[in-house]
Amino acid sequence: MFEGSRFLRACRRQTVDTTPVWIMRQAGRYLPQYRATRARAGDFLSLCKAPELACEVTLQPVELLKVDAAILFSDILIPVEAMGVPLQFVEGEGPRLEPVRSEGDLRKLHVPDPAAETGFVLDAVRLIRRELDGRVPLIGFSGAPFTLATYIVEGGSAKSFQKVLAWLYGDPESFRQLLDVLAETVILYLKAQVDAGVQAVQIFDTWAGMLSRRLYREFALPGTRQIVQALRGCSVPVILYVNGCSPFLEEMAASGVDVISVDWRVSLAEASERIRSAVALQGNLDPMALFAPRPALEHEVGRVLGSAPDRGHIFNLGHGIQPETPPEAAVALVEMVHRLGRKEP
Amino acid sequence: MFEGSRFLRACRRQTVDTTPVWIMRQAGRYLPQYRATRARAGDFLSLCKAPELACEVTLQPVELLKVDAAILFSDILIPVEAMGVPLQFVEGEGPRLEPVRSEGDLRKLHVPDPAAETGFVLDAVRLIRRELDGRVPLIGFSGAPFTLATYIVEGGSAKSFQKVLAWLYGDPESFRQLLDVLAETVILYLKAQVDAGVQAVQIFDTWAGMLSRRLYREFALPGTRQIVQALRGCSVPVILYVNGCSPFLEEMAASGVDVISVDWRVSLAEASERIRSAVALQGNLDPMALFAPRPALEHEVGRVLGSAPDRGHIFNLGHGIQPETPPEAAVALVEMVHRLGRKEP
Numbered sequence: 138m139f140e141g142s143r144f145l146r147a148c149r150r151q152t153v154d155t156t157p158v159w160i161m162r163q164a165g166r167y168l169p170q171y172r173a174t175r176a177r178a179g180d181f182l183s184l185c186k187a188p189e190l191a192c193e194v195t196l197q198p199v200e201l202l203k204v205d206a207a208i209l210f211s212d213i214l215i216p217v218e219a220m221g222v223p224l225q226f227v228e229g230e231g232p233r234l235e236p237v238r239s240e241g242d243l244r245k246l247h248v249p250d251p252a253a254e255t256g257f258v259l260d261a262v263r264l265i266r267r268e269l270d271g272r273v274p275l276i277g278f279s280g281a282p283f284t285l286a287t288y289i290v291e292g293g294s295a296k297s298f299q300k301v302l303a304w305l306y307g308d309p310e311s312f313r314q315l316l317d318v319l320a321e322t323v324i325l326y327l328k329a330q331v332d333a334g335v336q337a338v339q340i341f342d343t344w345a346g347m348l349s350r351r352l353y354r355e356f357a358l359p360g361t362r363q364i365v366q367a368l369r370g371c372s373v374p375v376i377l378y379v380n381g382c383s384p385f386l387e388e389m390a391a392s393g394v395d396v397i398s399v400d401w402r403v404s405l406a407e408a409s410e411r412i413r414s415a416v417a418l419q420g421n422l423d424p425m426a427l428f429a430p431r432p433a434l435e436h437e438v439g440r441v442l443g444s445a446p447d448r449g450h451i452f453n454l455g456h457g458i459q460p461e462t463p464p465e466a467a468v469a470l471v472e473m474v475h476r477l478g479r480k481e482p
Numbered sequence: 483m484f485e486g487s488r489f490l491r492a493c494r495r496q497t498v499d500t501t502p503v504w505i506m507r508q509a510g511r512y513l514p515q516y517r518a519t520r521a522r523a524g525d526f527l528s529l530c531k532a533p534e535l536a537c538e539v540t541l542q543p544v545e546l547l548k549v550d551a552a553i554l555f556s557d558i559l560i561p562v563e564a565m566g567v568p569l570q571f572v573e574g575e576g577p578r579l580e581p582v583r584s585e586g587d588l589r590k591l592h593v594p595d596p597a598a599e600t601g602f603v604l605d606a607v608r609l610i611r612r613e614l615d616g617r618v619p620l621i622g623f624s625g626a627p628f629t630l631a632t633y634i635v636e637g638g639s640a641k642s643f644q645k646v647l648a649w650l651y652g653d654p655e656s657f658r659q660l661l662d663v664l665a666e667t668v669i670l671y672l673k674a675q676v677d678a679g680v681q682a683v684q685i686f687d688t689w690a691g692m693l694s695r696r697l698y699r700e701f702a703l704p705g706t707r708q709i710v711q712a713l714r715g716c717s718v719p720v721i722l723y724v725n726g727c728s729p730f731l732e733e734m735a736a737s738g739v740d741v742i743s744v745d746w747r748v749s750l751a752e753a754s755e756r757i758r759s760a761v762a763l764q765g766n767l768d769p770m771a772l773f774a775p776r777p778a779l780e781h782e783v784g785r786v787l788g789s790a791p792d793r794g795h796i797f798n799l800g801h802g803i804q805p806e807t808p809p810e811a812a813v814a815l816v817e818m819v820h821r822l823g824r825k826e827p
Contacts, residue, residue: 306768402692425644
């Protein structure tokens, strides 16, 4: 049933009845239902670690918005904590990690066993699959090695990326060791998610957009390639997202992923023209268009659809949905995509 | 004398003895001498408004670093305050403005008379020119209308640009009115700087990089064009900087500016190839390379020089220098550019 879903068919560039759509951060703070579940969980990490609650928030947008895919509710730093990096979430500030900044710190890290050390994630996957009962496919995810490295080295969400770049420029060899440990971790983590039941995976290399094209090639792309190669046997589509992807769309396509998730800065038509290869495209509405009045929003949705390739388009935002977005706008968006994206029979 | 300077010659794509170099935010917090002057001034705005002190910090990098151009020390929000938007700088937070968010707020703004309302800036220009005594040319600057609009609408440095984009999408007509008032303000402000003695101007459209290519064309480019056309009679080179310029290098070139200041994400070779027109390029070392050991820094400087066009290159960073940069690295950078950039006689 879900094998024939719009979402998975579009990932494989097969024909669909209408354009599938999901929303990055669709299970999130903009939904009052999410905020209610989160309040019951206590803090953010507890929500990530309670499979029943993670399942609940994962399903909310499927039911409320009618999106064509669910995405596992979790945080990209979960495997990092399992590597031995103490993690906490500070209200109003975001993640705070004990930073890794030297070869000495590196030696304290280990590649975690997903079942033993992040079993709650796999339990959530199994529970969500059962609860979804084939309605829509479930996407798993992980941060990419470079993006995870920015959090680990900066000790949280980076503002200037100064420490991570100082390490990269100053001692590229030991920085590559960090990336290698992260790649190994991500591979095991994603494979375990697939084994538990996710039907596609998205790699978030969100912060790679602050790299020069050359550094992207040297320090971000190799990790993505390793992951793609390792997942080849799993036969689930792999989606790659980079915020600020414009300088290296060609490299992203060459990574071997099935789908490139394009940010809002370049049109899908331009991305297709530059990529010229058999990948599907995901995206790329400006998340801020959801604050526009309905007719303007519909106009923007029409633009994205008009710019998309005939086959192999999954509608999404160009970046995560803003916490202040009115939920009704997200509901309207999904309806618009399904209506305007309908294919001639 | 300065008319034949490396910097101005490179702006006009004429031959030079070696590559000229200056650094965005070269008069800034990374310099202990700047911090000392700033301490004497009291707060940041007082420093901007005291011509003698602004002159002092403008000259510091010329003397300490041997850069090939001075840039007026000021803040891009100075003309905004003069428009009638109350402004303060909060220590550790940055600028805080009384936000303009509606047509009603718009009516409270006026186009300031530069001499009457920002005379201290023009006094600083005259004083700096006198003190420079022809050693190097002086660059004036302004924020571009779109970038100034982000500060005005968000009420400070934007994190998500949500309010400005909500206005843009929701009521493009009144948002254009705001941009028009800003363009008029910037034109008078830059003309007054030229009359007072600046020998080149840089337009900072720093935050336009968060726009899609289409929105850049519709909401950022027109303001830049208006400014370029208005300054045509002044015969000073105009430099345009956008952080995240990769999606719209072609549009930036079509704006009519003399120099495009490229961020660090794309190579100058790629920028030249895409632009294919008679503009000079400024940039584009990754500011983080200044945290690297000297040999790695020199390697990166060599890369930028190797990627630059034969004529018409002004070396700079791809973004402002980080406050934590060791001043010795900036000194070393200038020496490296002058040594490695030397042209065959």
